[in-house]
Amino acid sequence: MTDFARPIEAAAPPFAKTLLPLLALALAMAVGFTMMGAFGTVQEGAKAELHLSDYTLSLIQGLSAALPLAVFSIPIGIMVDRYNRVRMMIALAFVWTLGTVLTGLAHSVPLLFVARMLTGIGTTGALTAALSLCADFCVPTQRGRAMLIVNLGKSLGVALALALSGALFGLFAHGRAPAWFAGMMPWRSVHLCLAVVSMLAILPLFLLREPVRQEVAAGTHAPFKVVAGELWARRVFLIPLFIGQISVVMADAAAGIWVSPVLSRTFHLQPDQFAGWMGALLFGAGVVGAIVGGLSADRGQKSGRRGGLLIGAILAAALGVPAALFPIMPSVPLFGVAVGLLVTCGAVTGVVTSVALTVLIPNELRGLCIGAFIAIAGLIGYGLAPTLVAAASGMLGGEAHLAQGLAIVGVVTSAISVVAFTMAMRRAPVSATA
Template structure:
């Protein structure tokens, strides 16, 4: 079963460029806030461990498993809702929920309460990406979709960078003696959670009032059941599998790096949260912009030259770059460590916009949010639930009490998965080229 771009509604039916860009800007800001609330925990490993008396493995559960387990299942439900209901309201509700759960994280006084709050955070954040990618596919013409999805995806990386910047500065400020701000008996890390949660609430009315674009594409008016949707995806598994497998493998380095590389820098080189946050935040912000722009430009460059497998070719190149960058934890000086980590961040930022754009092009409109939710489920399971826990567990087992242990664990797990991703992408190029020709041009 395929669909053709020529069957879609006319280009004049798309929203104006101004409205489309306002939609993109709001989604981009929302993604920043979502990752700011999610990733600030990476800079607070030390104080949270000390306060709650937990291990690296338990911290990995808070950073990965607790969030991802509900993010995964809620994402599937939200994806189905977003395929048939007003997506802007779904996103607004998600932002409200994840902001409240971040405040709850700041009020947690035990591992169990923080674990539950992180699960709630996952439920709220599950609303954003599936509905957001679906909105973009109905707001931007196909030739502009790679750039739009890349910019939206960049919001997660910018948010991760700002978590380092803002989190490091906020924790340093709140930890001063005497404390400049004190809320009851809350510790600085708890007040930091509350501080980063509040700005997200400002987006709720803006998303609630944002106009919903008309749905376009094959199957626009139909409402297939979940069973029909899953059967369709299974029938296209050979067309989709390279993107799913590569994204899952690369998510190990993506989420593992965000969760554990700040800890590596602080343990191995003696940096404090403020210094580590400033350095890694700069790399994250600059690298995400360079990588996102570079990845989108590379895919578009391939497309202008008539290369049908453009999207997957970008994934292949990014996978090789990520494997190279992940030798950073083996470096013994800060400058060399940061040079290679910058390579990793640029390449980690470069590929996902092309992945999502390819899947949106290959999927009928009334299944697009479900497909986005499904691939995000794979990313969450592989990267957040499994990857971060494997890295923390390997560090506890093989590198206990070694300052560089968490970084080496990241490298030993991340490099092989990136190389395997490159191999899968290379082998999948012919199949994807055939699928995209059939989808867009009817096989011509």
């Protein structure tokens, strides 16, 4: 069996030679984020069958993702810094696949909650490992392009969660697909079908080999006291960087969870009517955002300015403020344009933040920092943002005001991210080992 990757020595290989392992990571993340986001596309079917309220849906979609992230992301991040990351990715891929199967079989709120938890643990844990691997497959000056490829996979997964799930929903709902799953409800059949796709699509991970770690300051097995000291020394940079990206995640998480209900309730569209074009829109926006984010980060490093690689994140966060008004747009085309801009801006900040962590933070801290980012962003972004939207719409008069509540949450969180990224840029360290 041919290996996709060879250990990286002191002399960096040409970037083209890293493409195969990066594409394997990108494919895995595409699958993971498809599994993670699929339920949001067909959640109205689950709501009708299981008699769920919007608050219950917000807990299933938000808290079920936030709790495991808060509990498992930091331990997974520490393991990523110390153990074989390829093996961890394979194990986590099986976790998200199991969660997808259980989602399709769940007949109670507690089981559905657990199923979504497993999907979130697998996908976000694998993202931590993938970003750490991505950094060691290339040198720092190539990491913007490398992160671009992995984030393209993530963007593809977000798009497929809408497009593929919506298309499958239409096939099962209208009887145009074989009765593979014994006449189950369409939303259940969608998840079982996706689980089969997942098992096939993660096979390339078995061809990867663990690369040699780069930019190690204290050693991958340094005592926790030493690691904690290094982390504390970088707090003035990490805290505003955390706040900036978490605020972006809040806006994106709220949009991702509630975009389908807004289209259904406000514009009276069914999943199979909007899933195709929304999926294409989100993928296109993710591609553009990943490209802009990766290239801006590499160019920012070459500018010589302190924290220059964060310039792209600041500009993208600023554009995200008006884009967050998408729920209250007067027409579907304007709705689509604003959503596309918001997703593009989120992709830019995500790539730039990932590059910042891999360029400005030592190797033995990267998994921990990425895990902490995911934990806090998950707890606040996925756990709080969707419920904030439901609470805001309730204060405005009830579930009929979902669009207005979503717009308020998006604008406020996007504005906070602009301020935070600006502070992070001013406080950025000179290098990973400085």
